[in-house]
Amino acid sequence: xxxDNETDRDLLNFDGVAATVAELVAQASGRPVSIGIxxxxxxxxxSMIKLTKVAFDRHQPKEGPSRYVxxxxxxxLYQGYDDARAALLEVIAAKxxxxxxxxxxxxxxxxxxxxxxxxxxxIKLVAAPAASLALGLPPVGLAGPVAGLVKETLxxxxxxxxxxxxxxxxxxLAAAASGLLDPKxxxxxxxxxxxxxxxxxxxxxxxGITLVVLIDDLDRCLPSTTISTLEAIRLFLxxxxxxxxxxxxxxxIRYAVRQHFHGLPDDSLVTNYFDKLIQIPxxxxxxxxxxxxxxxxxxxxxxSTLSLPDKNKIRDAVAQQLKxxxxxxxxxxxxxxxxxxxxxxxxxxRLDTADRLAPLMATATGIAGNPRLIKRFLNxxxxxxAISAAQGVGVNEAVLTKLLLFERLAPxxxxxxxxxxxxxxxxxxxxxxxxxxxxxxxGEELNLEGGWSDPPLIEWLALPPALANEDLRGxxxxxxxxxxxxxxxxxxxxxxxxxxxxLLEHPDMAHSLGDRLAPLAPADTSVMMRRLLDRAGQExxxxxxxxxxxxxxxxxxxxxxxxxxxxxxxxxxxxxxxxSIVPKIGDQPWAGQVFTAWRSKGVSGPVKAAxxxxxxxxNLAK
Numbered sequence: 001x002x003x004d005n006e007t008d009r010d011l012l013n014f015d016g017v018a019a020t021v022a023e024l025v026a027q028a029s030g031r032p033v034s035i036g037i038x039x040x041x042x043x044x045x046x047s048m049i050k051l052t053k054v055a056f057d058r059h060q061p062k063e064g065p066s067r068y069v070x071x072x073x074x075x076x077l078y079q080g081y082d083d084a085r086a087a088l089l090e091v092i093a094a095k096x097x098x099x100x101x102x103x104x105x106x107x108x109x110x111x112x113x114x115x116x117x118x119x120x121x122x123i124k125l126v127a128a129p130a131a132s133l134a135l136g137l138p139p140v141g142l143a144g145p146v147a148g149l150v151k152e153t154l155x156x157x158x159x160x161x162x163x164x165x166x167x168x169x170x171x172x173l174a175a176a177a178s179g180l181l182d183p184k185x186x187x188x189x190x191x192x193x194x195x196x197x198x199x200x201x202x203x204x205x206x207x208g209i210t211l212v213v214l215i216d217d218l219d220r221c222l223p224s225t226t227i228s229t230l231e232a233i234r235l236f237l238x239x240x241x242x243x244x245x246x247x248x249x250x251x252x253i254r255y256a257v258r259q260h261f262h263g264l265p266d267d268s269l270v271t272n273y274f275d276k277l278i279q280i281p282x283x284x285x286x287x288x289x290x291x292x293x294x295x296x297x298x299x300x301x302x303x304s305t306l307s308l309p310d311k312n313k314i315r316d317a318v319a320q321q322l323k324x325x326x327x328x329x330x331x332x333x334x335x336x337x338x339x340x341x342x343x344x345x346x347x348x349x350r351l352d353t354a355d356r357l358a359p360l361m362a363t364a365t366g367i368a369g370n371p372r373l374i375k376r377f378l379n380x381x382x383x384x385x386a387i388s389a390a391q392g393v394g395v396n397e398a399v400l401t402k403l404l405l406f407e408r409l410a411p412x413x414x415x416x417x418x419x420x421x422x423x424x425x426x427x428x429x430x431x432x433x434x435x436x437x438x439x440x441x442x443g444e445e446l447n448l449e450g451g452w453s454d455p456p457l458i459e460w461l462a463l464p465p466a467l468a469n470e471d472l473r474g475x476x477x478x479x480x481x482x483x484x485x486x487x488x489x490x491x492x493x494x495x496x497x498x499x500x501x502x503l504l505e506h507p508d509m510a511h512s513l514g515d516r517l518a519p520l521a522p523a524d525t526s527v528m529m530r531r532l533l534d535r536a537g538q539e540x541x542x543x544x545x546x547x548x549x550x551x552x553x554x555x556x557x558x559x560x561x562x563x564x565x566x567x568x569x570x571x572x573x574x575x576x577x578x579x580s581i582v583p584k585i586g587d588q589p590w591a592g593q594v595f596t597a598w599r600s601k602g603v604s605g606p607v608k609a610a611x612x613x614x615x616x617x618x619n620l621a622k
């Protein structure tokens with residue numbers, strides 16, 4: 001399983017964009033800058049924010065205090081509990097106070113700024129009459145609870161209970177303000193706001209820092225919270241030694257602006273509002289098939305038993321390879337295996353899965369390369385595969401993936417129609433899909449009725465693998481299924497196609513094909529092994545089924561596929577493993593790791609005894 005949250009470990013090749021953001025702030029040399037990171041939900045904006053903070057490391061002084069100080073603000077966390085505008089003011093003020101205490105400098109300037117923040121917060125929370133504030137009435141002569149509120153506001157000790165009590169005495173606030181600011185100054189809101197900005201700049205100058213404010217999750221907020229946060233940002237924008245990095249979905253921001261400013265004549269005014277806040281817009285790059293394949297592989301690597309140094313080595317190499325994708329460089333299983341890291345067999349099997357899933361994850365409507373949706377999809381897939389193992393029903397991951405996608409896209413009635421067709425078929429096959437799948441793959445126009453006419457389902461019909469002739473009963477029993485996943489790019493040479501047909505039709509004769517298998521190109525044998533394992537996935541008992549002979553023959557002719565076969569066998573449900581398979585594979589160089597994995601997964605006593613006999617007789621390959 002993979003956690004559904006942001007990370008500062010780059011699995012999406014976003015380091016380059018994050019480094020650009022940090023470089024833009026550094027090049028500003030204290031001049032104000034505001035940068036917008038835009039993209040739809042789940043594309044990686046929050047991770048980009050985390051990576052941006054890491055990217056500043058190269059710009060910090062090697063010795064002494066940091067030049068860049070960060071404030072991370074998530075308005076969504078305050079929604080419903082506090083005013084976002086006031087919360088942002090206090091978060092910034094608290095950070096500056098912390099820095100002043102640590103650096104032993106700028107304390108007076110920061111204290112002046114804190115007073116301004118508390119003053120504005122008190123105005124907001126005790127609802128002072130607007131007229132008295134606008135007129136700058138002299139703060140004289142209030143006794144009682146409101147005077148205490150003002151003193152506590154100045155000291156920073158004000159709590160929510162006291163603020164609630166202050167609501168009752170709101171009309172007396174103007175006369176209570178004598179302790180907050182210089183009594184010689186008038187205190188109209190425009191002057192207070194300008195004074196706040198002046199004190200803020202003075203505090204940053206005294207501390208010798210650039211404050212980088214990282215705003216995230218605006219697109220999760222209600223419109224009122226979104227606008228409140230943007231208005232607070234506006235207080236500090238374009239001041240010296242400030243940088244704002246704002247991550248948000250542009251469409252959600254525009255929606256919030258429309259809701260706030262009712263009756264806007266056209267969308268240009270909506271666009272202008274956000275554009276005036278953002279000097280430099282940066283869009284989170286989308287993921288194509290190559291990036292999705294690399295992302296899937298890195299997710300599997302991160303969840304593997306490899307050491308952290310090995311994981312980092314692979315991650316760094318994949319990132320460098322992706323930067324050369326425009327030169328035709330590819331990230332695939334072969335690339336990862338060539339990095340000099342010993343990969344466990346189950347991870348190799350996972351990398352094969354990534355190869356199969358990448359085109360579907362990159363192009364299918366409803367996922368379309370969205371990193372968060374990919375993780376959620378994989379988590380759902382993992383859960384269902386675990387259920388299938390617990391139920392003792394071997395399923396093929398490729399078909400399971402397509403059915404899981406169907407559940408996401410199809411209306412309830414359409415899904416029920418598929419289930420009914422499978423249930424009523426003697427062979428458990430949804431044959432009614434065959435002409436539709438054929439037409440969809442050929443790009444022909446389909447005029448379907450009801451829910452099937454939805455464009456996403458037409459696209460789904462064209463996705464591999466075809467389901468029309470697959471027995472889906474076992475799959476639907478655990479909510480999913482098994483079948484070969486064949487992509488258009490998986491074309492075989494005529495010799496390889498002929499040999500694959502022979503292996504699938506007469507797997508028990510595979511040993512006689514060794515001389516013809518050996519000369520095949522690795523690209524052909526990779527596709528062949530994948531097809532053989534797809535067929536093998538339909539087996540419910542693993543003693544010595546004929547398909548195993550075909551897999552062993554191909555692995556013998558091309559040793560690079562041995563790890564794929566070992567990983568596949570390790571993943572078989574323990575209750576499917578029978579003792580007769582042990583002597584069948586005992587002389588293979590990878591047998592030891594398979595037997596070790598089976599023992600740990602709790603295979604039956606007879607299987608364990610067969611493994612022990614194989615080891616005792618010295619027939620187990622080391």
